[in-house]
Amino acid sequence: MEVSFILVNYNTNALLLKAIGAIYQFTDAALSFEVLVVDNASKESPAALLVQQFPQVIFIQSPANKGFGAANNLAIQKAKGNYFFFLNPDAFLLSDAASFFVNKMKDPAYSYMAFCSGELLNQAQLPNHCFGNFPTFFSAISACGLKVFYQNYFRKHLALGVANYDPLPKKVDYVSGAAFMVRAELVKLYGGFDEAFFLYFEETEWAYRLQQKGYYSMIFPEVKIIHIEGGSTEAGTNTVFNQRTFQLYAESRQLFYKKTRGAFFAAIMKPLDMLQDLLRSIYHKEGNLFFTKLAILWKA
Known part of the structure; x- marks a missing residue:
């Protein structure tokens, strides 16, 4: 085969x-x-x-x-x-x-x-x-x-x-x-x-x-x-915010950091990921949605 x-x-x-x-x-x-x-x-x-x-x-x-x-x-x-x-x-x-x-x-x-x-x-x-x-x-x-x-x-x-x-x-x-x-x-x-x-x-x-x-x-x-x-x-769809999907993505990203480069790398990447989402939320005028994302990113 x-x-x-x-x-x-x-x-x-x-x-x-x-x-x-x-x-x-x-x-x-x-x-x-x-x-x-x-x-x-x-x-x-x-x-x-x-x-x-x-x-x-x-x-x-x-x-x-x-x-x-x-x-x-x-x-x-x-x-x-x-x-x-x-x-x-x-x-x-x-x-x-x-x-x-x-x-x-x-x-x-x-x-x-x-x-x-x-x-x-x-x-x-x-x-x-x-x-x-x-x-x-x-x-x-x-x-x-x-x-x-x-x-x-x-x-x-x-x-x-x-x-x-x-x-x-x-x-x-x-x-x-x-x-x-x-x-x-x-x-x-x-x-x-x-x-x-x-x-x-x-x-x-x-x-x-x-x-x-x-x-x-x-x-x-x-x-x-x-x-x-x-x-x-x-x-x-990827056009509407889905909290569960965003959570899975954030958790998997942190897991990838830890498995490939270690806990320290994961720790320094987390605030950068948060900043990226803040800038993205401002650009797309998402308003309070950023705080929902921030809470998910912090827990990931």
């Missing part, structure tokens, strides 16, 4: 079926692959729909929602592929991405490439966040206002989420968790998702962990994938 597609569903049955349909539509039948779906204790399980429309899919029902990483790890335990292709239910293939990525993984020139992804597009097929840079003290300081003096450099080399406008393949710190491939052998050697992260920063920590072992991540813009950002979260 070459590729194991892995999708985690949480109350997104319609999107899930569309994502699976795109997999079977675009993936070359000559490529041996399987599709595994983990349902993260949704209100309505997609089991019956999958049996009806995609009976070949391997379905795993999680009795409780223990987070995105934990659900993916359930599928990893059953996956048989040499490569794992993680795909959000709100991410839709536009071509045979799996075969393309497998060929790159097998190329000796990319023998230390752990993760690869393509160029993510939004619903209007404009560039969407597809990779990011590991957070640093300099990136946090820059985000507090200094970036106005070097906006292009900040966007490419410091921002946590970056949309791609470059046609050439390139190494990046980490690829978006919405759609990426990883070598199964590296999962066996160094583990999969860290289940301490419920949601957010789990792919960032994984990429950082493997980078410490000498591996790297890449994006190949030739591959285009639609990603309806926010479609697979409970809120279903």
Whole structure:
């Protein structure tokens, strides 16, 4: 088995079926692959729909929602592929991405490439966040206002989420968790998702962990994938403030700091993150919403 597609569903049955349909539509039948779906204790399980429309899919029902990483790890335990292709239910293939990525993984020139992804597009097929840079003290300081003096450099080399406008393949710190491939052998050697992260920063920590072992991540813009950002979260949108989502993000960010750089780094980054949100709240005229965010950030 070459590729194991892995999708985690949480109350997104319609999107899930569309994502699976795109997999079977675009993936070359000559490529041996399987599709595994983990349902993260949704209100309505997609089991019956999958049996009806995609009976070949391997379905795993999680009795409780223990987070995105934990659900993916359930599928990893059953996956048989040499490569794992993680795909959000709100991410839709536009071509045979799996075969393309497998060929790159097998190329000796990319023998230390752990993760690869393509160029993510939004619903209007404009560039969407597809990779990011590991957070640093300099990136946090820059985000507090200094970036106005070097906006292009900040966007490419410091921002946590970056949309791609470059046609050439390139190494990046980490690829978006919405759609990426990883070598199964590296999962066996160094583990999969860290289940301490419920949601957010789990792919960032994984990429950082493997980078410490000498591996790297890449994006190949030739591959285009639609990603309806926010479609697979409970809120279903990133345009309205959702307190639970913001809390999960803040907690995961602090956890990433602690796990990768230690408690001292996490402590000095917290006030910078607070300042960023203050400036953002002022810019967007959010009013008292900042104090709600401040309380969440302080507790994270």
